[in-house]
Amino acid sequence: MVNHTNGIFVVLKENIKSFGHGTVVNKCRGLQQYLAKAQALLSLHHHTSVPASYNKKISLLYSCFLYVYRNNCSTPIPCMTERPKILVVYYTQTGQLKRIIDNVVGPLQDKVTIVYEEIKPVQPFTFPWDKQVFFDTMPETVLGRPRAIEPLKVDPDEHFDLVILAYQPWFLSPSQPTAAFLQNETAKRLLKDKPVVTLMGCRNMWLNAQEKVKGYLQQAGARLVGNIVLVDTSPNLIALLTVLRWQFKGQKEATKWLPAAGVQEKDIIASSRFAAPLQKALDSRQWDALHPELMELKAVELKPNLILLEQRGISAFGFWSKFISAKGGPGAPERKGRLTMYRLLLLAGIFVLTPIDKVSSIIKLTFRKTKLQEDVEYFKGIHLR
Numbered sequence: 001m002v003n004h005t006n007g008i009f010v011v012l013k014e015n016i017k018s019f020g021h022g023t024v025v026n027k028c029r030g031l032q033q034y035l036a037k038a039q040a041l042l043s044l045h046h047h048t049s050v051p052a053s054y055n056k057k058i059s060l061l062y063s064c065f066l067y068v069y070r071n072n073c074s075t076p077i078p079c080m081t082e083r084p085k086i087l088v089v090y091y092t093q094t095g096q097l098k099r100i101i102d103n104v105v106g107p108l109q110d111k112v113t114i115v116y117e118e119i120k121p122v123q124p125f126t127f128p129w130d131k132q133v134f135f136d137t138m139p140e141t142v143l144g145r146p147r148a149i150e151p152l153k154v155d156p157d158e159h160f161d162l163v164i165l166a167y168q169p170w171f172l173s174p175s176q177p178t179a180a181f182l183q184n185e186t187a188k189r190l191l192k193d194k195p196v197v198t199l200m201g202c203r204n205m206w207l208n209a210q211e212k213v214k215g216y217l218q219q220a221g222a223r224l225v226g227n228i229v230l231v232d233t234s235p236n237l238i239a240l241l242t243v244l245r246w247q248f249k250g251q252k253e254a255t256k257w258l259p260a261a262g263v264q265e266k267d268i269i270a271s272s273r274f275a276a277p278l279q280k281a282l283d284s285r286q287w288d289a290l291h292p293e294l295m296e297l298k299a300v301e302l303k304p305n306l307i308l309l310e311q312r313g314i315s316a317f318g319f320w321s322k323f324i325s326a327k328g329g330p331g332a333p334e335r336k337g338r339l340t341m342y343r344l345l346l347l348a349g350i351f352v353l354t355p356i357d358k359v360s361s362i363i364k365l366t367f368r369k370t371k372l373q374e375d376v377e378y379f380k381g382i383h384l385r
């Protein structure tokens with residue numbers, strides 16, 4: 001049989017090799033365009049071993065593909081021996097996130113092809129921030145109505161074994177450029193059926209943003225296979241003061257009284273440890289063990305009191321974003337009054353209520369310990385409840 005129809009198999013095998021990479025299912029998508037050719041070859045040779053019930057294009061070609069490999073190949077499927085290809089999608093204002101990316105994927109450079117897609121808002125967010133613009137950015141960020149971004153450079157039909165989505169939270173939500181990317185139709189096409197690892201560089205409040213990103217990825221048909229979070233490990237109020245100094249004055253470096261802002265340098269450098277499990281998963285195209293292996297390397301650390309703090313923040317932002325945006329869009333003079341109210345209350349709230357919050361947190365941490373521990377495990381994971 002194999003000898004008799006050898007011609008078919010040689011031609012199919014050559015075609016299959018050029019069908020890009022990935023799983024059998026992915027390759028079958030590429031195979032569709034060769035249907036006509038395959039059918040012609042099969043009928044030419046009066047090949048009858050493909051059952052008539054295989055009338056769907058994909059089934060026919062899938063069976064051809066498996067047949068060819070079962071009968072002709074003792075070597076692994078060519079796609080498995082090809083160099084894995086990663087797409088890294090990111091936005092960064094100060095360059096911090098790009099440095100984190102470079103450390104995480106740096107050790108992979110020789111073994112993996114890496115393509116970068118930088119998200120660019122049509123109207124860039126100026127850094128350092130003007131205070132009024134900073135606070136005025138909150139409502140649309142929380143409501144998921146981001147500024148437009150420039151068209152993506154990447155071809156949505158190009159094959160990638162993995163997408164790394166590197167992003168930062170803004171106001172407990174995905175930053176506007178990240179949300180714009182996840183809402184973009186080309187991006188959705190690109191993400192469909194792709195394994196995705198999220199990589200975050202932030203102050204320390206990222207839970208709600210990641211929940212929203214999980215939702216976007218699910219809607220796009222992508223599969224979240226890992227999460228890595230780098231945070232500023234200074235005490236919460238210190239991290240808040242330094243991040244504001246950084247965002248408003250552009251000063252990241254330590255001052256007499258306060259440490260440097262952002263993710264600690266040693267943690268950025270140490271993030272290269274995540275390359276090993278990524279490499280392993282890329283080589284095998286097996287994703288199930290990736291997140292547990294990243295967790296063993298402490299890819300996500302979470303203190304239960306931050307869950308309580310975020311829950312409070314989310315309800316406050318939810319209220320203010322609707323209240324302010326009801327008066328007009330970004331920059332509208334009509335919403336200035338409400339914006340000022342929110343600014344003053346937010347700052348007073350943070351500095352006055354934080355000590356009170358601390359006491360109520362201690363009480364909750366004592367009496368709701370089991371539930372909070374469950375929440376910690378959930379947020380460290382990659383599933384959406």
Ligand SMILES: Cc1cc2nc3c(=O)[nH]c(=O)nc-3n(C[C@H](O)[C@H](O)[C@H](O)COP(=O)(O)O)c2cc1C
Pocket residue numbers: 091092093094095096097098134137168169170171172173201202203204205206243247
């Ligand atoms: C408008 C704005 C809001 C932010 N809100 C949060 C937040 O809710 N949670 C958090 O952990 N970090 C927050 N950050 C810090 C960012 O997540 C990020 O760490 C920092 O802006 C540096 O990122 P870059 O790589 O874009 O420069 C905020 C930053 C900005 C500019």
